[in-house]
Amino acid sequence: MNLLHGGRHKGRERNRGDTRRHHHDGQRPRSASTTPLERSEDDEEEDNGYGMSTSMTNPAYEPDEGEKKNSRGMKDAAFVLSIKDANGKDNTSDKYDPYQHRKVEHPTTNSETLFHLLKGSLGTGILAMPLAFSHSGYIIGLIGTVLIGLICTYCIHLLISAEYELCKRRREPSLTYPATAEAAFLEGPAIFQKCASASVHMVNAFLLLYQMGTCCVYIVFIATNIKNVCDEYFEDINLRLYMLMFLLPLILINWIKNLKLLAPFSTAANFITFVSFGIIVYYLIDGSPTFEERDAVGDVENWPLFLGTVLFALEAIGVIMPLENEMKTPKKFGGGFGVLNIGMSSIVALYMGMGFLGYLTYGNKVKGSITLDLPPGDVLGQVVQVMLALSIFITYALQCYVAIDITWNEYLSHRFLKNSKKSFIEYVVRTLIVLITFSLAAAYPKLDLFISLIGALCLAALGIAIPALIDMCTYWNYLDGMKFNIMVVKNVLLICFGIFGLVIGTYTSLSKIIDEFVNGEE
Template identity: 50%
Template sequence: MPFSSGSVTPEGAGNHLYSLPPADGATFPDQRSKSYDAVNNAWTSGDPGLLNVAYTPDGGEGEVYVVGGGGDPPPGGRRPGDEDTYDPHAHRKLDHPTNNAETLIHMLKGSLGTGILAMPEAFHNAGYGLGICGTIFIGTLCTYCLHILIRSQYILCTKLRVPVLNYPDTMVAAIEIGPKWLRKFKGASRHIINAFLIVYQLGICCVYVVFVATNIKQIVDEYWRALDVRVYMLMLLPPLILLNYIPNLKVLAPFSTAANAMTFVGLGIVLYYLFGRGVPHVSERNLVGEPSHFPLFIGTTLFALEAVGVVIALENNMATPSAFGGYRGVLNRAMLIIVLLYVTIGFSGYLKYGDRALGSVTLNLPTDEVLAQVVKAMFAAAIFVTYALQCYVPLEILWKEYLVKSLQKKSPRQRKILEYVLRTAIVIATFLLAVAVPRLELFISLFGALCLSALGLVFPPLIEICVLWGGDVTAADGDHRLGPFRWRMIRGLAIMSFGLFGLVVGSYTALRDIVRSFL
């Protein structure tokens, strides 16, 4: 499931976020003016000054709330700080909310993809001992950061009197009440978040192109003749462009369901091969790998585990969002299963293939067995369909956040042509990058370290520090202050330092290996 980008700011909107929750039974002022926003997966108003930020991941239409606008706040509206007894959870009106079990399943489904298939190669970089401990540590850290992000969003929603906030809006609202020296970066923070989201999503698309082409190559090489992997990427280019021309994601819903089924079945067959015949003894594998490869392990594990955008969208669409957090909440249960699954795949894959572990464990499966080739075809087909979903996020951010306003004077036909030019350019950009560096494991590590260190480990503690900076919180969130000696701030800074370390060192190591691949 893709990240959600920032909501579209209404033309002429001011710098402050205002809100006015609808009264019970109230309807939107102009039902005819609503339009679908694929980024937030929600319906928005065409009326300047009104903006919906409700998420409906299952495709349902959410209720509309006033959360943006210029000038003075509307009658009955609130400025930040006028919390009273407003409960954001009570004001979420969704047509198709998910229950706890459905949310748990959605999180598990979102964790099964190219990331989990790369875990054996990650364990090769770390060694099985450090791989197990490191995966558990990074998984715990990611889970904790998701908790503080969700908790900070709740506090901000209470202050702003809005039911939900997406990631960029959360950052802007947090900086607005954070340290004074930081507030001057409020406007830039939205663009920074959007930039990381765009780069990350384009990175996923590059990984998908390499993944599909490499798996198809192994199949065709066995039954026909060997060709360069770039030839298969070139063959994929036209269908990927046409796939990205689909204007409505609902058209892909049946194919997405089929892709999920193929992924689950394929993963089961992969486990059969990993635990099947010929498994070496653990003494034949390294307990700790080469220290110079540790940053690659961090990047790959972050790419596989971190799903901040998915978590925000799922929590916002829950029927009982209060059950999402807590020690026995949906988030902890889902992440526990996910981490155990990743450790299992990583350890068993490294134990089976050792130094031969590749960027996807499917590439290590036998090439002379039909079942193994079927698994590769299933994963290739599933990832191919998912490519369009990943392209939607950078497309919507670039189009609605940065281009559509400058094209107001263009005719609808001209705007539509330019939109399809952008759709084509996004696919070609990911294709060219994949052709330039057809190394699956390096792509995964690079984009995991570069983007998810920031989105998952740096920004959430920063948001929490800003939210709790002044200590001016109400009784509803009074347990979440900076604490004695500002220990919560110290803890947040420590997590941010680790995230920045992963970002800088992990990105440098991946880029260094990419450069070496050209030599």
């Protein structure tokens, strides 16, 4: 492992200098993954010439007790020049606290952040957990869900910690996911420094695939549940026709640029979702779950499908950093009993319960969404399916917003600054994104394999491999000896696990999809 140290310290000062020069003009890296929560006033703050914001301390920020004791004497230090000791270590980054310089118009409390985290993680994924357990068996399902949950939570901690450390060094209040990747790569090995700009596009590409893939899943979910109810009362028609019925409403709802107009509907959708989950649990318990003819360990060849589904269900990587950046007390997000650990523990427990009960109740005949297994003709079950379809319809606009934000605001809008038809072109782009998701969903309307494919392809990278890579690059020139070796080995293992999950999960899902196409199954 000594070879890993070669040249690291020699280039440390150069790496730091390059990083500071990269932002000497006060501009932050382009971060195309911005969500509504991430966009704040600090994006337009002016630089004071030393690479830091001229904004004063965030008045909404609540310091810990230790900070209150040490705050005296720091209030006058509005601007601090970069002073390095004889060893070249930058001491000013230790005095700069990004949390105190975040300008948040409406900061969220710990409980509000926890609610948003739960809301962002509870969607179509949890309804697919019983099928995931049928792929793995209930023993492997329980153990696997816990292990994957632990790995995902740990990797989120790595990402948040790296963002905080990089913000301190760069004197930035906050960074988005792509900006964090770029900043980390600039401080990593030479080969990664050359790829720093490309890292932004890499993260954006995975985020775009994930968001559009999720929108495809939503279209299939809406159409499948509505068809399941209508088939009880009307003549059976093709699923794709139901998708076509919702195409125009989906286009129109995505023409809404101001998400505040959707806020009341989003709140109602959240209420509907939680009530529907409660009713589903009632059906599962009332359905007499049994261990008879239930596999404790499923076929190994289907385990990758389990992995992809659980990753899709558990990961809420698109909302993690915006939530932490919007907190009133961001230090409470991490920690042993912080918002993240409490939220993820609750999410893992809910997913385990839904998967375990659903599989024991319906066995290997369980469908891609547990809502489709509710008793046919049962009015309450039909109400649940319609309510969840309506809820997901509203959520589609929120998910699609991120895809539109990446595509239009970061890659296209600047090309039409002087074009008088810029607004019209934006509507065209919004429409095309909906049409793309609709076309993909109509091409293969299989909910279960779609979920597994998106989970394996995107979230194995976004939720595991890339956070580990960011952590390794962030501390590449700042750790020595055994700490450095442990950090590298740990992150390399996580990166390998993430890549393995991506490759094997994607291959298995695509193989199943191709097999069904070849066999002509509907």
